[in-house]
């Protein structure tokens with residue numbers, strides 16, 4: 001089979017980590033007899049430098065013509081002083097919106113070999129945890145009406161949160177369906193004691209949960225959820241929540257796994273086309289130094305095989321190769337923890353994962 005992937009390398013460590021994922025995918029293609037076709041497009045600061053726009057029209061068209069999109073990361077100090085709508089990060093909202101990607105999947109899994117890298121106490125993480133955060137991606141306060149106006153205390157800024165039943169239902173369905181393929185537990189997180197949007201969210205989720213009697217369902221307020229994630233993370237399986245709460249909680253969940261350089265993500269819409277990217281940023285402090293951990297991007301490529309191309313065995317082969325390389329003690333600098341081994345670079349880590357696929 002042939003699978004077309006748009007490569008959005010972006011800025012900072014983006015090009016290095018995307019090259020790693022491509023090397024791994026090429027090995028998978030060779031081993032399993034698939035042809036992966038890669039087409040690079042500009043995004044972020046690199047696109048601003050070349051075209052003046054963070055998300056050129058050609059990039060959107062190119063992504064729409066592919067079966068999936070693999071993204072590195074965007075942004076960096078060079079573009080930090082640009083106005084909001086010209087910044088590299090604006091491209092992320094734009095491309096998700098253009099591709100109709102309203103579901104964001106962010107797994108937060110503690111790799112057994114990396115328990116020592118978690119900032120949580122040994123007794124809390126000893127049983128491990130494997131959480132899937134399902135975040136609504138194209139609605140809520142990040143997309144609502146905003147602006148400046150005169151208020152009680154003079155000039156004020158405002159942002160508005162709005163959610164429709166349709167938006168809540170479609171993200172809710174995605175969460176229940178995913179839970180059915182895991183340990184069948186969904187926690188919906190809101191702030192229904194204060195926010196009207198959360199009350200609609202909760203009411204809609206309750207109605208939806210009746211269609212999934214095989215899935216255990218509960219609600220949690222977001223402040224409590226933030227506490228529970230560090231108190232007892234293994235109580236969670238699938239978490240479903242709004243755009244802003246998901247943004248914050250998924251960063252918290254990523255931190256308790258020990259390294260931001262390990263965590264993948266997928267953004268999906270109605271069809272099979274998705275966008276896959278590591279959750280970390282462009283790490284300008286280590287860009288071009290062969291220090292980046294490529295695993296988050298390699299695991300994002302594995303998610304792409306599973307969710308967009310339906311290649312579960314191939315995805316599992318990548319995940320097993322990563323597990324194997326970690327279990328033999330290979331570490332990039334960010335996941336050294338208390339380990340006494342010498343760290344390896346991005347290229348060497350990639351080569352070891354490719355070799356483990358043999």
Ligand code: NAD
Nearest residue numbers: 073074075076089261280281282283284285286292293334
């Ligand atoms: P960051 O994730 O880029 O870096 C935070 C820290 O983690 C840094 O010390 C970095 O060196 C380290 N780190 C991140 N990824 C790593 C990896 N793969 N291997 C080893 N170490 C890694 O976050 P930041 O510093 O807050 O942001 C830098 C830039 O990235 C900013 O311009 C920000 O807007 C942008 N950003 C982009 C995305 C995205 O493209 N999706 C996401 C977050 C931040």
